[in-house]
Amino acid sequence: MKKIVLITLFVSSMFANDIIIKQSSYSVDKTMQNIKDILNAKGLNIFAVIDHQKNAKNIDMNMNESKVIIFGNPKVGTKFMNENMASGLDLPLKIIIYKDKDSKVKLAYRDGTWLKKEHGLSSNKLINKVSNALNNITNKAIK
Template identity: 55%
Template sequence: MKILLFLVTLSWSLLASELIIKESSCSVDETVLNIQNIVKKKGLSVFATIDHGANAKAVGMELAESKVVIFGNPKLGTALMQQDIRSGLDLPLRILVYKNNDGKVNMAYRDGTWLAEHHLLNAPEKIAKVNNAMDKITTRAGQCKKD
């Protein structure tokens, strides 16, 4: 009975995850470049790319390869911030690309419902649009041909 309860609790916590993590078949740099190109082709703005690994190295520390691409649609972001200016703490959107402990490259981002649940937003269509875009961007960005 304890095992069954544990499995039910575990499955519920996995379903309630605020982070979506996908594996990429590309390197960290290739994945980041793919994200940037896809975002630009969609007419969105790439605001910054932060290289956490390089920043760690600059202070004499080690960190697995990891970069964050920060991007968005100012029109959509502004509409959300007009409802709750504090949503600006979580906008623009971002995708973390990193090499995990197994040496595989992953992409991680927050589910858009997290944004709606943590701010006073009533914008289900806009949140669905964010989720759809993030899914498509990461799916395409993680596809690389291997020899």
């Protein structure tokens, strides 16, 4: 029972505008490293990591830790863009890892179904593959 409660607590996700939010049991940096390790193991390209807190400090502003990783697989993204070039506005994929106002570390990303709805993409199989991959990557990173 305790294990179920912990799993529910750590893997709880909210669907709001197809944004999935999960709580991590690790720091922002450790969660980010976990995601990088998983992406590298899967052979996905990491295009950039943006440190929002560092950028805020550079202009003498404060904010909680917040980092975005931008990644993807050009073979998949190209298929989406060949169907609707405007989908490139939302590709490559992104995951944000941040410390919220209660100092809890969370990550968030848009579900693949959002990409389908937003850009009128027709490949259910490919969208489901992206959604499942994002879910698996993030679940592994936070446990």
